[in-house]
């Protein structure tokens with residue numbers, strides 16, 4: 001039987017992750033990859049990670065990012081960028097490629113974007129023009145210093161961390177002369193602020209300490225502003241050593257136009273147009289998906305070094321070529337093969353999940369702009385009025401999602417589609433789930449799975465010279481699970497966004513789609529996954545409508561013990577759904593693509609097996625969690641029989657996953673890998 005011939009190349013990835021029609025993104029992959037597998041890999045191999053300080057070696061990476069276009073990637077063409085339109089997918093690809101080698105290098109590059117995000121999302125036109133254009137590396141003949149930023153939210157204990165509202169950073173009026181622009185005193189201490197070694201501006205979250213300023217805001221402070229711009233002590237990190245992290249002390253005077261998004265003055269009071277909460281919500285909504293993809297890249301990057309290690313483990317002694325021990329080494333052992341396949345399946349699911357998240361945010365971006373424009377005309381901005389206006393579109397959005405899933409054109413669909421608010425409400429509900437879900441599942445389970453990867457390399461795994469830097473990647477993954485909001489933040493957000501009826505319409509569509517896929521491609525485990533989703537929904541609905549023996553609602557913010565594990569169960573299933581969808585896409589599109597036609601049958605068979613492995617795992621994890629929660633609280637009137645029926649059904653449908661593991665394991669013994677890793681040891 002035909003099996004996997006080579007490791008999947010870029011042509012296959014471009015189809016699965018849906019950029020085969022985007023030549024610009026295919027070019028991007030190549031340019032970022034050469035920076036990652038060139039200077040970044042070299043820096044790691046040279047031991048650049050062995051210092052907390054910002055060294056020359058690390059600093060050179062900034063120049064490499066500038067030269068390869070990574071720095072400019074974030075910018076729109078009007079500010080000197082080269083990619084038109086939304087760039088979530090593009091940034092995700094860049095982060096993926098960099099993290100394939102080193103997560104710290106990816107963070108270093110991404111943190112610059114994170115600093116620009118508040119300005120990009122909520123800044124005034126003038127702020128955008130100045131900071132975005134300034135962040136483009138100077139062209140030959142241009143005499144200016146590039147602007148590099150830091151995002152300053154987290155504060156020393158006991159202030160901002162998970163709880164972003166507990167601000168100690170303050171803003172006051174230093175000087176406000178009649179008919180002149182107010183000068184503000186900004187006092188902010190940061191903890192763990194990335195890029196602080198070289199940032200020449202910081203977007204800082206602060207709260208008013210002055211009756212003449214309302215609420216909170218994010219404000220830009222620059223290195224050359226009068227006052228203290230102390231970069232602070234370096235963070236003694238165990239991870240991501242190729243990024244710079246320090247605890248800065250900032251106490252500076254800045255003109256009021258540095259308030260991100262601007263302000264108005266009413267009755268002698270400065271009213272920022274956006275609170276710090278509104279700005280960071282808009283920022284994290286986008287950037288977290290990218291972090292999830294960093295972990296996905298690490299998992300997938302581990303496969304080739306593991307296979308190479310396993311195969312060559314016993315070569316070099318008296319052993320003759322040709323014997324199984326010489327040719328495939330540890331791959332003679334079932335456990336080693338099954339575990340490698342399971343890691344691979346996790347990596348694929350994480351990547352599929354993350355790239356879908358990035359694409360959804362690209363879809364959302366123009367709709368959000370349209371919403372802004374529309375609401376501005378109607379004098380609606382934020383708060384209850386906006387909430388009500390959007391709520392009024394919910395039923396239409398649900399209908400739109402349902403009609404769109406049917407795939408056939410109709411007048412009603414066209415009518416709904418022509419209303420940007422309807423589309424906004426639809427896509428936003430999905431984005432609000434995918435963002436925390438990708439961040440949560442990819443990074444948290446990714447960290448655990450990286451440990452598995454490390455263990456397959458034996459002692460080598462926990463040395464600095466482990467091929468593929470797997471040990472470092474394992475540790476680094478824990479930071480990805482922590483920064484931009486640890487897992488608790490993502491679970492908390494999911495426990496709210498999952499309940500949206502608009503989102504639950506997509507959920508139903510996934511079930512229908514999987515059942516459909518199960519008819520033509522049963523080997524993917526799609527039927528089990530559909531049943532798993534039904535079991536989760538049954539449990540969820542039960543929790544929504546039940547109270548414990550003390551009369552406490554089971555699905556509520558006070559019940560993290562219920563909602564958080566349910567969020568985890570949801571993510572297991574959903575990540576697997578997106579993997580199956582990408583494999584179906586590969587099957588549908590691949591046949592017509594001459595670049596991948598050769599060997600496609602084997603690749604698809606192998607991928608179907610990985611899907612089955614992942615689907616069975618996801619169903620198992622979700623069923624375990626649902627059972628614990630369903631029976632975990634002392635509630636009366638539990639519809640037990642139905643629960644058991646659904647659970648048994650889901651688990652039974654996952655049958656055959658063992659055979660899938662055997663086949664995938666066999667494929668791992670056959671697949672061709674390059675002679676040597678494509679970056680230095």
Ligand SMILES: Cc1cc2nc3c(=O)[nH]c(=O)nc-3n(C[C@H](O)[C@H](O)[C@H](O)COP(=O)(O)OP(=O)(O)OC[C@H]3O[C@@H](n4cnc5c(N)ncnc54)[C@H](O)[C@@H]3O)c2cc1C
Nearest residue numbers: 151152153154161162192193194245482483484485486488
């Ligand atoms: C290397 C590095 C780089 C960073 N870069 C930046 C940066 O550039 N800019 C920036 O602003 N920040 C940055 N951070 C900060 C990072 O975002 C925070 O560390 C993170 O958000 C968590 O905050 P905390 O460490 O204060 O954790 P805490 O708030 O102390 O939370 C600790 C743990 O307590 C539990 N917990 C807390 N609150 C809740 C709750 N409500 N419900 C349930 N459980 C809860 C969770 O398990 C959580 O993980 C960086 C951090 C590191 C380590």
